[in-house]
Amino acid sequence: MKYEVLVEVRLHDDIADPAGATVERALPALGFAGVEGVRVGKAVRFKVEAPGPEDALLRAEEVANRLLANPVIESAGVRLLGLLEAPS
Amino acid sequence: MKYEVLVEVRLHDDIADPAGATVERALPALGFAGVEGVRVGKAVRFKVEAPGPEDALLRAEEVANRLLANPVIESAGVRLLGLLEAPS
Numbered sequence: 640m641k642y643e644v645l646v647e648v649r650l651h652d653d654i655a656d657p658a659g660a661t662v663e664r665a666l667p668a669l670g671f672a673g674v675e676g677v678r679v680g681k682a683v684r685f686k687v688e689a690p691g692p693e694d695a696l697l698r699a700e701e702v703a704n705r706l707l708a709n710p711v712i713e714s715a716g717v718r719l720l721g722l723l724e725a726p727s
Numbered sequence: 728m729k730y731e732v733l734v735e736v737r738l739h740d741d742i743a744d745p746a747g748a749t750v751e752r753a754l755p756a757l758g759f760a761g762v763e764g765v766r767v768g769k770a771v772r773f774k775v776e777a778p779g780p781e782d783a784l785l786r787a788e789e790v791a792n793r794l795l796a797n798p799v800i801e802s803a804g805v806r807l808l809g810l811l812e813a814p815s
Contacts, residue, residue, distance in 0.1 A: 647733070647770045662771070662794060671790055673776030682735045682770035683750070688761030702759055706750060 641686050641724040642695035646703040647716045649680035654712045683707055684720075692719055729774050729812040730783035734791040735804045737768035742800045771795055772808075780807055 650656050658679040666674050685702075689695035696719055703715035738744050746767040754762050773790075777783035784807055791803035 643764075645735070649770065649772065659771075659773075663773075665794060666790065669793060671786070671794075674786075674790060675774050677771065677773040680770040680772070682737065682768040683747075683765065684737065684768070685747075685751075685765040686763050698759070698762075702754065702762060705757060706753060706759075 640690065640695075640722060641688055642692060643684065643686050643720040643723050644695060644699040645718045645720050646683040646685075646699060646707055647680060647718070648683065648703070648708045648713050649678060649716070650713055680713070681707070686723060692722075695719060728778065728783075728810060729776055730780060731772065731774050731808040731811050732783060732787040733806045733808050734771040734773075734787060734795055735768060735806070736771065736791070736796045736801050737766060737804070738801055768801070769795070774811060780810070783807060 656678050659677040662679065663675065663677040683703075685699075687695050687698050689698055696717055699717045700715070703717055704710065708715040744766050747765040750767065751763065751765040771791075773787075775783050775786050777786055784805055787805045788803070791805055792798065796803040
């Protein structure tokens, strides 16, 4: 069965985030008050073939931790978005 | 009240994604079969001050569409992650 997953890769809280700081500084000039703590990370979507939802999540977590995130500065979170194809 | 939101900025389906293609090509060499359709986007988290959850979402969508996404090649989706602080 094929599942769609979303991996969010984000910087650890104690790592500086210049992209997020730049966004935050730009907001007041655009008329947005009350927005803070902006952190910019990566959102990676993919489809994974697995026998069930738990296996799909495990496989996606392995991909996230071995290929997508740099564990020294980042952590990865995985969300299962849905079942795309069941076997006919 | 303060809410935490997550904005996912992703490339339209018909826009080429070289970063996603590179990840996809690297997977078989690392022993991952059955992963396809990799698309790399941005994940932006922030805290927004709003009177209620609907307003927090609306405000986050405006930030996403006016500052974070380039509508020519990207679309933005917003998720409310939770309430951080209620007034005492």
